[in-house]
Amino acid sequence: MAEAAPGAARRQSLFTQIALRLTLLALVFALLDVAIVVPMYANDEQALAEDFIAQQADRADRLLTGGPDEVEPSVALAKLAKPAGVDAWRVEVFDANQRPIGKAGDLAGPSAAPSAGMLDWTQREKNPEGTRIFGVRRLEGKGGRRWITITAQAGGNRLYWSVIGQELIEHVALPLIPLTLLLLLFNVQVVGRLLKPLSLAARQVDALDPGRMDARLSEPDASREVVALVGAVNRALDRLQRAMGLLKGFTADAAHELRTPLSVLRLRIEALPENSGKVRLAQEVEAMTRMVNQMLDLAQADALDLTDAREVDLAALAAQVVGQIAPHAFAAGHDVRLIDLGSARLRGHPDALARALRNLIENAIRHTGPQGPIEVTVGPGARLSVRDHGSGIPQDDLDKIFDRFWRKSRAAEGGAGLGLGIVRSLVEAHGGVVTAQNADGGGALFTCVFPADDQGATLARWPLVSAPFEGRSS
Numbered sequence: 001m002a003e004a005a006p007g008a009a010r011r012q013s014l015f016t017q018i019a020l021r022l023t024l025l026a027l028v029f030a031l032l033d034v035a036i037v038v039p040m041y042a043n044d045e046q047a048l049a050e051d052f053i054a055q056q057a058d059r060a061d062r063l064l065t066g067g068p069d070e071v072e073p074s075v076a077l078a079k080l081a082k083p084a085g086v087d088a089w090r091v092e093v094f095d096a097n098q099r100p101i102g103k104a105g106d107l108a109g110p111s112a113a114p115s116a117g118m119l120d121w122t123q124r125e126k127n128p129e130g131t132r133i134f135g136v137r138r139l140e141g142k143g144g145r146r147w148i149t150i151t152a153q154a155g156g157n158r159l160y161w162s163v164i165g166q167e168l169i170e171h172v173a174l175p176l177i178p179l180t181l182l183l184l185l186f187n188v189q190v191v192g193r194l195l196k197p198l199s200l201a202a203r204q205v206d207a208l209d210p211g212r213m214d215a216r217l218s219e220p221d222a223s224r225e226v227v228a229l230v231g232a233v234n235r236a237l238d239r240l241q242r243a244m245g246l247l248k249g250f251t252a253d254a255a256h257e258l259r260t261p262l263s264v265l266r267l268r269i270e271a272l273p274e275n276s277g278k279v280r281l282a283q284e285v286e287a288m289t290r291m292v293n294q295m296l297d298l299a300q301a302d303a304l305d306l307t308d309a310r311e312v313d314l315a316a317l318a319a320q321v322v323g324q325i326a327p328h329a330f331a332a333g334h335d336v337r338l339i340d341l342g343s344a345r346l347r348g349h350p351d352a353l354a355r356a357l358r359n360l361i362e363n364a365i366r367h368t369g370p371q372g373p374i375e376v377t378v379g380p381g382a383r384l385s386v387r388d389h390g391s392g393i394p395q396d397d398l399d400k401i402f403d404r405f406w407r408k409s410r411a412a413e414g415g416a417g418l419g420l421g422i423v424r425s426l427v428e429a430h431g432g433v434v435t436a437q438n439a440d441g442g443g444a445l446f447t448c449v450f451p452a453d454d455q456g457a458t459l460a461r462w463p464l465v466s467a468p469f470e471g472r473s474s
Helices: 014-042 045-066 073-077 158-206 224-270 276-302 314-331 350-366 419-429
Strands: 088-094 100-105 120-127 130-141 144-154 310-313 336-340 345-348 374-378 383-387 433-438 444-449 464-466
Touching (some): 014 158, 045 073, 045 088, 045 130, 224 276, 310 314, 314 374, 345 350
Parallel strands (some): 336 374
Antiparallel strands (some): 088 100, 130 144, 374 383, 383 444, 433 444
């Protein structure tokens, strides 16, 4: 499943929740089984007494047959611990001729020798000290036929505790362990398979790109509920796409409609008498016009359709843009140098790529003093870069300057903070990446890297500085 967002409370997965509930269900079954088994045995004291004698006889027999043959039965039985809940007891062993051959315990008095034909026998009786049980078990084994007699004295029914505990282990715990494992295996195999489409849908949602509003989740081959959820998400994305389209359309229409009144306002200001107020008004109208043009460029960048893309020669495109913007740069006191390091061709929209490069050059002109040239570099490969020799970009601002409407430091001097946001939208629409960094030796360096249409079209040649665009206004 997808991971929780940073800072969000970490929630248990549905897989874990089902596993915990299955385990809890197994525990409930165990408690119900205990609630049934304990009262049933507690009400049948004769069965408990028989099980007690059989249990202790088996313990004694394991000691007698588990050691060396030469060990005396009394020595072997000395290792037999008194059962829990028993106040006093006695264990005696008789051979095949009904002769006593071993004895252990702290209960005084001898036990009656069993008859030759006796198999199993159990007797219980109440006495002033509580309950006394006497029993005989005939065993056939390593040492031949023998009888083991057991006599136990206890207050109340405490001597049955070990019997009830063994019954709970054999008839409750042992059957529930494989049942619980089977339930957890069911959870892994079945529930995990059912949740797999949800995990896939979550990854697809995380991979949605705001720049690709037409992307949708793939409809899984899964249960009806999962298909319904994915369909609901896709319908929500449809509504979001329509809403974003209306918003972008409104932005483009508003920017387009504002251009005419701004042009009329500029003409009226030009007709005013020359004074300081006219200059300020002209500057304000120029700033508003630039912002409206940027809003229109931004709307067009968001709506850019590359279905009609064609092959673009980056070197020729850069030369055209530098030639168009050179007069503006010279007027601001800047040299503009075009350096070709061997460019590649790519498929794209020439006007959009030219707009992105023009915005980067205008950004360098606007935020750099008259010190040093502005260098526009093409290549190597499908790459464009613009470098100035100004004060550079504060380190904390490097990851923010491409955000729309962000204004600080270099972006604080006029404008709406849209120029670099437009650059990123146009570059990413072409499958490229734009980065900013502080160049060695000072200044800012903006680089746009695109996937080349033909990697073999890259021309390896010496760096060439195009002189026609180098100059400075006097």
